[in-house]
Amino acid sequence: MRAKIIFNMNPQLILLISVISCLMVTACQALTDDEVTREWNTFLEKTKKSYKSPVEASRRLAIFKENLQDIENHNALFEQGKVTYKKAVTKFTDLTKEEFSQYINKSKLSQRPKQSKNMFKANPNLTVAGEIDWRNYGAVTYVKDQGQCGSCWSFSATGSMEGQAALVEGRQLVLSEQNLIDCALEEYGNDGCNGGSMDGAFEYVTFYGIDSEEDYPYLEYQYYCRQQGSVFGISSYADVEQDEYTLQLAVAQIGPISVGIDATNELQNYGSGILIDQTCGEQINHGVLVVGYGSEGGNDYWIIKNSWGQNWGEQGYFRLIRGYSACGINLMASYPIV
Structure with a gap:
């Protein structure tokens, strides 16, 4: 309560x-x-x-x-x-709130019309777990750092594709954000380090696949497209209805899910705990990855993988209050279909 x-x-x-x-x-x-x-x-x-x-x-x-x-x-x-949460010194602590907002809004998550005709449908025969953490099932790779490039959308997209590679194909892959930044451009509603969308990234991968991080390493800036092959491909992708309980069902039944959130100033110096943020709304400006959910001290929460490095938050993750559609977490959720 x-x-x-x-x-x-x-x-x-x-x-x-x-x-x-x-x-x-x-x-x-x-x-x-x-x-x-x-x-x-x-x-x-x-x-x-x-x-x-x-x-x-x-x-x-x-x-x-x-x-x-x-x-x-x-x-x-x-x-x-x-x-319900602690603050800590982060790499953003020397920025004003206005400067941090500018950093966040650099990503400009694309609000392009949905291209997918697929919508998540919950399996009525499956029991929904009371809590789940896909990190415990080998479906989540290490936390990465987008740096000064507004490429959060690509990190969110690779995260959900890495999850499906592990859960559906049994392969432990680390996929290339740089491949998406350089190649999945205007035609897919993306603009490299100036923002994009997870759906746009998925759409590109349905046609061309995606390289590994090792073969196509991250540069932190946009360069020319030089994809030579593909280690992973998808057949399509699906969107999740803008309902938080449906998002919970998707996380439980599918795996890590790409979402957009309103990443407001309270994330600037987030340290640990369950974030209950009075300042965030529904201005979606940051792509992240929901990797699970749980409860603690009477508060339900989402487990979210960020792309600000392992020294931020809870080793690169944060927990967000669940059950209130906090920070618009239910408004832009999608995942790849292998």
Whole structure:
């Protein structure tokens, strides 16, 4: 029941409660210069970031300090049981919220009309598991990192194809996002590092197949198409009705499913736990992969594989509240048919 109360509360009210609660705990005291410096040096070492001038470095440090204080304040609320997820320093902690939004919206997930004539139909004879994690069945490869390229759509697409390769064909494949970025272009509604759609990627693969990551490695920028062969192909693809329970059935019966979400500012410094985000809506701007679902502490959640590297979130994953169509997770779901 706690999830319902939190999720339906007015965002401004939650902010007010957070501020009041923060003032009541010592963990929300201002960070010392030594604490900030220590965290900043660790951040620079882990991310290997450098800046073009001392002025820019100073500006980034100021932004980092503000975000770090927000992380400390939020985590104090987590320790009191007032929120369901923790924040952490990530590679995005030196960005303002506006800059992070610009990074997310660079992907521009295509809203092209649906080309697939196939719709997921649940098997009435199968019992739906109360929880499932396809990582435990060898259907999910390692977490990758899209870097500065707005190519989330390609990572989401390869993720669901890798899942079907494992579950249907029994093959452990790591597929090439770069192949899709370079080759599945305008004809399929895609624009390389400037965005695209998972359905567009699937449509391309129905005609040409897709190379492996090893044969066609990731560059983080768009290059010319040089596909030489194919290690995996699909016959078609299917869309999932815009209903969250139907999405659950699809995940349970098919495997990892490609979805689009509204990736708002709360993902910027997400650390762990079940994300209940008051700021996200239905402006779909980021392609990810649902690899399972479960429940914890009375809250149902989705298990989602991201493409921001293994040092972000829960080793590259995050959990999102399930049952409220949070962040538009039910609006753009699809998967390949082998």
